[in-house]
Each structure stands twice: as structure tokens, then as C-alpha cells.
Amino acid sequence: MADEKILIVEDERILALGLKKKLQKLGFNVTHTVSSGEDAVKSVKENKPDLILMDIVLQGELDGIDAAKMIINMHNIPIIYLTAYADDETIERAVKTYPYGYLMKPYKERELKANIEMALKKFQAEKESFMDFEDVYVDITSFIDQKDEVINHVLLKHYGVIGPLDVDISSEKIYVSAERSNKKAYTVFYELLNKLMSRYLKSEFEIVVYSKGDNICLEFPKM
Template sequence: MTNEKIMIVEDEKIVALDIKDSLEHFGYSVPCMADSGEDAIKFIDQYRPDLILMDIVLKGKIDGIEAAKEIRDNYNIPVIYLTAYSDEKTLQRAKLTEPFGHILKPFDERELRTNIEIALYKQEKEKEKQFDREKCVNSLLDNIGDAVISTDINGNIKYINPLAEALTGYTKKEALGCRITNVFKIVCEEERVVEDPIRKVLREGAFFGLEDNTTLISKNNTRIPLDIIGSPVTNKKNEIIGAVIIFYDITDRKEIERSFHSYDISYC
């Protein structure tokens, strides 16, 4: 028995119910059905389906192809088209959304089941590849000589390496999911709060340094002078989806600067 959830997007209720019966017979669950592209997109956050069976002609202002494009751009959920339309123009539009399958109506249960199993298998393999890539990147970041924090576009922490844990005083368990400003607390001269580095990345792109004398205040109130680099994280469409903040302790450099300044004064 499988546990995958499949959303049906079909504007003909009888057809939708027939598909639902077939899916439940295969062992899948059908948490919701939609008859418009707008509802399909709205239901994703609520039901989190593992796969979507999408008709092309739907009620509402957007058709199944437009809905599938938005789902591809914003969610990592495979879509299989179920449609009676096989004209060249429709097929070319559908191809651009990179579907995991395209089944022409009428179809039999074996064809439906085979396409679903292949799509779910391909999706699982893609997740494994993504996990391996992330694991490799995180392993590299864990061992570099600088502190690293990465966030989503809203500034919520998605990754923090061991050196960043040590400098901020927050463990990975404490930091993940928190706003970066609640973990990476920085001020400058006269205790003035420094601009949120994520906002600066979103506004300017990559930056090197925030303000002079930027200081990190750790969880135990230790004050650590820092240099900071910020860089955007982008998706395949070159849209910013997050940020990486790299920072390093410059206490030794500050001590040398103070010593040098003191030496100049005494010499004069």
C-alpha cells in the first residue's frame, strides 16, 4: 500500500470522481479535487500533494498549462496532464512546463497507474540527487574557515555551519527556522543597530562589508568585531530565493590596528 497523496484537477465532476476511485483502488490517497487552476494552486499549501493530475481545459481564468507553470516555478511537485487535446500548439505549450507525463483521454487504468508510478519514481530520484548535492555543499561549508549562514528570501535560517554556531552561540537546532536577526545580532558604533544583511542583499545584490566597526553580540553577550560578505541565492530563472552571509572574526586585526595606532601616538 502506498501513502502518496495525489491532487486531481478536473472540471468535469463525474470524470474526477472516476479518477479518484481508480487512484484509491491503486492505494493512493486523494486529499482534494479542484476544478480550476486557481483552486489547484491555492490547495497546494493546504494539502501538500505528492503529484498532480492536471486537465488542460479548466474553469476559471487560467488553464491547466498556466497552473502547471506556476506550480513548476514555485513548488517541486510533479504534474501529469490528463487531456483530450493533442493538437501541436497545445502540446508545445504543455512541453514548456516540463510535465512528468501526458495522457490522452480516454485512458485505461493501467496507463494511468504506469504514468503515476514512473512520475513518482523520477521525483524520488530527483530528491535523492538534490539531497546528495546539498549534503556535499553543506559538508564543504562545514569545513571552510569562515562562518556561514544561509536563509530563504524572508530571512529565515536554512543552514548554519559549526563556526557560525560558535561565534553566534546558537546551535544548529536553535537557529534553523529562526529569523537571522534573532541569531546574527550585529551593531556598529554607538550601539546603533546595523541594517538587516538580507535586506541589503535583496536591494543591492552581493555586498562586502556593512558598516565600519560592525560587531556581533553573541548569545552570551560576547562582543566580536566582524567583516561580513553577503551574496544572493538564485534559482534557475535567476530570481533571488535567499541569501548567504559569510562572516569572520577580526579581533586580531583590530588588536594590531590599536597597537599600531598607540605606537604612532607615543612616537610623536
């Protein structure tokens, strides 16, 4: 795990330096430390770390959770939160960003090491499980049973406009798209495609998957 780049986001300089030394002692590669949410967003864009240790309470307009939301929407990077607070409201906000860990200060070396290693392994496993839509699924043909109402339930109730996917229904077709950089949307898109591929095998309808800019798109005829 020594090759992965770790970014520390901590506004207490002494704590940041102490954490950096502790991680280096454990064999991790800490490439940058920043003290604000704004600097975290900038550093991720410029340096592309493999994992972020994000303090939740930061000075400035962006706290750690707000900064994490921005980073997750633009980049696919695992984040572990660091905090001295564990109130219900903070935890609820943090959970909505799908973190890979949540560590309470002060940190024990064993907990730090275990959380970082598990986060990196989990993230790598998730990446390997994703299909490469550009290379493998540029033009996929499958079938949908037009009499089965489950597809409407899947698309419109669980994965509709209010969810992580964008859904557009015209007079003839249904279009679904997801940003590849949005991990949640990408995962749901993959799940939806699997459901379509596995459930609807007796119809003349065609499903097409293709890339459009930063999005993966799925289209098929309207029922």
C-alpha cells in the same frame, strides 16, 4: 506508493469522481479534487500533495498549463497532464513546464498506474541526486583556470540572464543564484557547480556557495 498524496485537478465533476475512484481502486491516496487552476494553486499551498494530475482545459482565468507554471515556480511537485486534446501548440506549451507525464483521455488503468509510479520514482531519484547545499556546500573552495574561456561560455551563453539562473557581474566578481523551489533553476545550478568543480583545478580563485533566503548562491572572482 499508497502514502503519497495525489491532487486531481479536473473541472468535470463526474470525470473527477470517476478518476478518484479508479485511483483508489489501484491503491493510490487521492486526498483532494479541485475544479479550477486557481483552486489548484490554493490547494497545493495548503495541502502539499506529492503529485498532481492536472487537466489542461479548465474553466476560469488559469488553464491547467498556467496553473502548473505557478505551482512549479513556488513548489517542487511532479505534475502529470490529463487532456483530450493533443494539438501541437498545446503540447509545446505543456513541454515547457517539464511535466512528468502526459495522458490522453479516456485513461486506461494500466497507463494511469504506470505513469503515476514512474513519475513518483523519477521525482524521488531526482531529489536524492541533488546535493544538500546548506549542509554540505556552505563554503566550497575550488579553482578556476583564468585562461580557460569555457567558463565564460558556460555562464554567459548557456546560463545567462535569459536562462533559469540569475547572473550578476560586478567589477570584481560573478554572482549566480537560483530559487530552490524552481526545479529547472536548481538543476542547472547543480550542473554548473559540477562543471566548475570538475574542470577548473589549477587556479588561486575561490568559489563560495551559500544560502540566502530562498535562493542558493554561487560567487567567484571575475576573470
